[in-house]
Amino acid sequence: MFKYFKLNILPYLLYYLVKIIYATNKKVYHHPKDDGKPIIICMWHGDLISQIYNYFAFRKNGTVKAMISHNKDGEIITNLASMFKIGAVRGSSSKGAAKVLISAIKELKSGNDLAITPDGPRGPRYSVADGVIALAQKSESKIVCFNTIPSKYWQFNSWDKFVLPKPFGRIDFYISEPFDIKNMEFEQAREFIKEKMLIHSMP
Template sequence: MSDPAPGRDQGRAERRLWLYVRLGVPFVRLLASTWRVREIGREGWNQRRAAGLATITALWHGQLLVLTSHHRDLGAAVLISEHRDGEIIARVVEAFGYRTVRGSTSRGAGRALLELVRVLRGGIDVAITPDGPRGPRHSFAPGALVAAQRSGAPVVGVVAHVSRAWRLRSWDGFEIPKPFARVTIAYSEPTPVDVATPREAVEQVPRFEALMRALGERAAMRDGGAGG
């Protein structure tokens, strides 16, 4: 007689996942409605969207909540890992109007890269967390740059500075802005990865890590100091 326990466990996990999404998404929408958001330098990205040209958006994993909430319902695709915690993130971002591409630099990488290039060539923006799914925090894995080199789509770095936030004790310091927090979001200019080979794209990693650091400093400076 077969053991029904695995099926029961899977059913419980699905119910928990459904509950997280059913309760979590309205809560985030309500919370986000209180944030005071200011944008810096988004004009280049807006111009590409207006022209129907796809862009790769690079954001840190710890800022997924605030940035995917702010850019919801734009029809972009988000690269989400195939790890267990990725399933929760995938359901949440889909509830916010995003498409998802499953995979990461460590699991499902080749298939995910092909899908990203296909989506970008179809004129759809893609968002990637280059330090996900496992870190180290604020390290720029080269997958976004290889996708940019192969698709011809430029990269726009996006970094938020939050005046007041809860920060989880996770590897990425996951941020949940508190009610009525100031959220300052800095965008880079669309930056092409204009090199001949994927190997040369990988060599661009230090340049883009520096770009993301500069954006974080710019957002913090515009907000007037460190968040709490």
């Protein structure tokens, strides 16, 4: 019964909660000019919910797939994402990583955008795993960093310090200029992505 609730009822409750929260907040967007090319969206795990609104303000009719892990939380996130018309590429960094990478590259090559949390699903917070670097270099796609800063928020005591905006505040939505890392070594690319992502990150 509890499993059914988590997978089938909880996503609906979260969906309506998120809708109410964002409907009551003033939204301010800081977006670059959109060239329409497929992009790899990098967002921190603790800031992922807000990026739904960030993306669809940037690309109203865009198609985005999110890389979501094969775990219990991943099932909930997949069900919630589908309600916002976001697809999923399911996989694990430890099992079947090559298969997931190929699927993600196919999505980008077909013109879809790909969203990834480089510090997820286990952290540490604000770290950049190898997956996003390999994906960007093998697909030759550019990366954009998505961040949000709410004026009022709850911050959970989880490894990712998950942030949920409070109603009746202001949320600033940030998207970086697209950048590529195709000629960088892995460690150089890792530091470069992290530096870009930290510009508008929460404490």
